[in-house]
Amino acid sequence: MISVEQHLSRIMGTVKVIRPFELGVLDAQGCVLAEDITARGSLPGFTNSAMDGYAVHAADVASATPEDPVVLPVVNDIAAGNTHALSLAQGQTMRIMTGAPMPRGADAVVPVEATDGGVVRVQVRQRSVVGQHVREAGEDVEAGDVVLRRGTLLGPGQIALLAAAGIARLKVVPRPRVVVLSTGDELVQVGLTPGFGQIVDSNSVMISAAVTAVGATPFRVGGVKDDARELMDTLEGQLVRADAIITTGGVSMGAFDTVKEVLSRVGTVQFDKVAMRPGMPQGFGLLGDEQVPVFTLPGNPVSALVSFHVFVAPALRAMAGRPEPSYPPGYVPAVASEPFTSVPGKMEFLRVVLDGDSARLAGGQGSHMLGALAAADALAVIPEDVTSVQAGDAIECLPLLGREGL
């Protein structure tokens, strides 16, 4: 029996960041940069107005007050998108819009609110200083600057900066492609009615959804029979497109545990009992020429989803180039609102409903109980050496993926 921490350490010490791939900037959302990015152009690319108003020589309006406005002739209008370089003579002004290029010679913008808004002649009612309401070319970003560093997660603001700085394609760590495969003669496809002794293959659906929720791309293979040949052929066929493979089922103490039987013979997959409940039988290793990580999760649905959160999610995040999480990753503090019991010597993951930071059991805690799982917001994590938790005790919880507001 190994500890949760030992099994996770082995996984995190084995998985590698996926080979970078060039993507268009529009497709890179949620990916991590695999290179430093240098701006092709400056931002702003040209000196422009920060306000709707009037471009002036600041010296011309130095004496302007509401009582004693300065009157200037308006000699032109400059809209955003005006691509002509204009010049402003002293003693004149041009109407200018936000984002429009400043005319040569002008060194300040008087906001329209500080004028009478005239279009032929304008009364300027406020003094201005050099540079006021002017955005200088390059004041945000200079061409040649490194604008984003390798390792940056690309969200809306980062993608906007890349697009604005002239970057159309870039090297990122792609989203992991994850083959999800459930095993068992008892499985029938979603939508079919199971007969006596059969169950719907809900595991591949659930784990695929969890893969999506963690930001990776699932390929669901559905139920594979408990047949060594069929399983091996399926695995070999899927290896070409997989950055990782997740199986559920077939790893326990049974006489027909095909995953364990097949994978014990190939690759580096190692099967362990892990001191946790649910989720004790776990396997992990590398498969094929490309050394694809394979996670073999137990077949009970609650065990499978707990295992995904505890072992697979951190591994997929690391493969996607996210900064390695501290251990334990992503835990949030909570308070038990009722007593919990836990087996000694195992880390227990109880399904709980959170009401603010108050945690209560979500119902039946059997590892086959989907009803309670679906009612839960989080897993309460009870350490190996704790066997009972009292109402009011501080506990740690691992939020369930896909249950928080997007």
Added chain:
Amino acid sequence: MISVEQHLSRIMGTVKVIRPFELGVLDAQGCVLAEDITARGSLPGFTNSAMDGYAVHAADVASATPEDPVVLPVVNDIAAGNTHALSLAQGQTMRIMTGAPMPRGADAVVPVEATDGGVVRVQVRQRSVVGQHVREAGEDVEAGDVVLRRGTLLGPGQIALLAAAGIARLKVVPRPRVVVLSTGDELVQVGLTPGFGQIVDSNSVMISAAVTAVGATPFRVGGVKDDARELMDTLEGQLVRADAIITTGGVSMGAFDTVKEVLSRVGTVQFDKVAMRPGMPQGFGLLGDEQVPVFTLPGNPVSALVSFHVFVAPALRAMAGRPEPSYPPGYVPAVASEPFTSVPGKMEFLRVVLDGDSARLAGGQGSHMLGALAAADALAVIPEDVTSVQAGDAIECLPLLGREGL
């Protein structure tokens, strides 16, 4: 000038939950249920074994101990997926795997670990009680039970429960389809090099990414010229597929603010100055026969993204049927690590970098400054009546979408 709260209240009081739509269970991830769901079958669907072991009559092994085991003949093997109903006579046992149907007459399972693992005769070394390691049909869910309520957000566990309970299609609130449209003669498409006076249309890219990050589906229309006819035609053409429309640009005090010009004449769109920085000029209303909500955001990229977080994201969540967030929604506490200043009478949204809960300014705070925006993790929200924050003061932050680990 209206307050942020007034503008948000008007928006939240106007938008409606999108009309429910029937989806396959595999496509419903991230959606909210629009109906109560009743289980078609029970879970488990048949009484089955919770362990790999031996099905027994508990009475037969009542005296078993390690020193004085009970020996039983093994008359059959029952694998998961066995679809035959078997019967177990007293004084006999069958090997049984996890998930396999219990034979009639058997009332307990002895785990393989409590035996010698025999396949012809087995030594049982531990007593068992009725029901031990047996999962009763319907103990998780009974056919006809309401398993999930209208309003539930569907994550991996919920989808697994639906699939297992025989639900293939279900009514959900679909993800909002959001048309994203940026306006301005100065815009060039991403990937093209802007000339003098031009900029790359990074706003439509950024806002589309933000729409995705909030769980909705963007349709990016890119740059529309500052031409009333073109804008109106584009809007009318897009209305058919839009649950909402977001525009950027053209809503300020300028002489060529086409969005304001066009939308002031149709629908119920109302333009306001909102007491916030950045993001003062805001518009919102309903457009077309279908009363599609239209958000007209300012064109400065920082203003646009701040406005999205403050006004659009809560509205899209409400349209998707998520429980209405409290106001202010989604704020997290932090501590200023340096002094901040803020204009009086406006709610200020400063771009900050978070290091744990310690917040420092992300750089230049101009509303055109994408560099600082892209360096930021969150917006520090400084209320209208606060003009200075000291190092060590508690503040509230709105995390930027798409910057947290998926």
